[in-house]
Amino acid sequence: MSTISSEHVEQVVIKAILDFGAESDQISRGASFEALDFDSLDLAELAQIVDEEFGVELKSGDLKNIKTVGQAIDLIAERAAA
Amino acid sequence: MRPDGAVVLVTGGSGGISAACAHALAADGWAVALTYRSNPTGAALTVEEIESAGGRAHGIAVDITDAAAPPKAFAAAQEALGGPVLGLVNNAGVRADDLAVSLSDDAWDLVVNTNLTAAFRFTRQALNGMVRARHGRVVNISSIVGLRASVGQSGYAAAKAGLIGFTRTAGAEVARRGVTVNAVAPGLIATAMTSDVVGEEKVRAIPARRTGTPDEVAAGVAFLASDAASYITATTLFIDGGLSA
Numbered sequence: 001m002s003t004i005s006s007e008h009v010e011q012v013v014i015k016a017i018l019d020f021g022a023e024s025d026q027i028s029r030g031a032s033f034e035a036l037d038f039d040s041l042d043l044a045e046l047a048q049i050v051d052e053e054f055g056v057e058l059k060s061g062d063l064k065n066i067k068t069v070g071q072a073i074d075l076i077a078e079r080a081a082a
Numbered sequence: 083m084r085p086d087g088a089v090v091l092v093t094g095g096s097g098g099i100s101a102a103c104a105h106a107l108a109a110d111g112w113a114v115a116l117t118y119r120s121n122p123t124g125a126a127l128t129v130e131e132i133e134s135a136g137g138r139a140h141g142i143a144v145d146i147t148d149a150a151a152p153p154k155a156f157a158a159a160q161e162a163l164g165g166p167v168l169g170l171v172n173n174a175g176v177r178a179d180d181l182a183v184s185l186s187d188d189a190w191d192l193v194v195n196t197n198l199t200a201a202f203r204f205t206r207q208a209l210n211g212m213v214r215a216r217h218g219r220v221v222n223i224s225s226i227v228g229l230r231a232s233v234g235q236s237g238y239a240a241a242k243a244g245l246i247g248f249t250r251t252a253g254a255e256v257a258r259r260g261v262t263v264n265a266v267a268p269g270l271i272a273t274a275m276t277s278d279v280v281g282e283e284k285v286r287a288i289p290a291r292r293t294g295t296p297d298e299v300a301a302g303v304a305f306l307a308s309d310a311a312s313y314i315t316a317t318t319l320f321i322d323g324g325l326s327a
């Protein structure tokens with residue numbers, strides 16, 4: 001799974017966040033999911049997308065500790081490389 | 083709007099209400115997948131009738147109480163009928179009647195697992211795809227027994243009342259994705275499953291003074307599954323001739 005780059009993960013995550021209705025100028029690695037008006041359903045859907053794209057299964061416990069877009073990207077990239 | 087070719091999966095597809103639902107949904111343009119366990123002939127007949135009326139349908143043999151059943155059934159429905167599964171009717175149900183004072187654990191487990199837990203698992207499976215598709219319709223077949231006492235059916239009552247509570251919360255959780263989750267609660271409907279409990283006295287208690295038909299239940303299910311019902315969610319529609327009034 002080492003072929004999955006952090007950039008690829010970032011693209012997928014940002015596309016998902018845009019699909020959920022966030023404005024593109026609000027999205028950055030430092031943006032918090034709270035500021036993006038993310039809720040638990042958005043996170044559950046993001047987990048599904050990540051599972052399909054990268055085969056990385058995120059549990060709801062993992063997601064609770066994620067506060068920012070950058071943290072999500074890093075966690076997914078790290079799991080995908082493992 | 084429901085995309086063309088969308089599939090609705092109806093569990094317990096060999097009984098009276100499910101066959102009526104399958105016909106009504108097919109007439110409304112859905113491709114219909116029917117799960118069955120004990121009556122392949124009934125399901126095959128429904129599929130044949132829908133196909134000869136110009137619709138699309140497919141039977142799937144599955145034990146819905148098996149935890150692995152939902153992904154299997156959804157994959158089989160999608161493979162056979164082509165489209166995404168954007169409709170689900172949780173209809174499969176069993177009764178195992180006894181007074182609460184002597185109801186066995188096995189009877190309780192059978193009824194709760196089939197009528198409630200399986201409906202939860204199938205709904206969970208369905209919501210994954212529906213949330214992503216931004217469209218979906220789940221209709222849970224509850225019962226008047228979820229609201230009113232029916233002596234000897236405490237397990238069935240608990241499961242059917244549970245479905246109403248589950249429907250409310252699951253519906254609220256996914257409403258903003260264009261997915262609706264509703265329940266239909268039939269009253270006394272003349273089917274093979276109720277033939278032993280429908281007596282003259284019970285019928286007199288119904289304001290409409292008659293039992294309902296499977297087609298009358300199916301009409302409510304097809305409506306809740308339609309585009310016309312897009313703003314109705316997390317609610318329960320009683321189809322009972324006024325019995326719950």
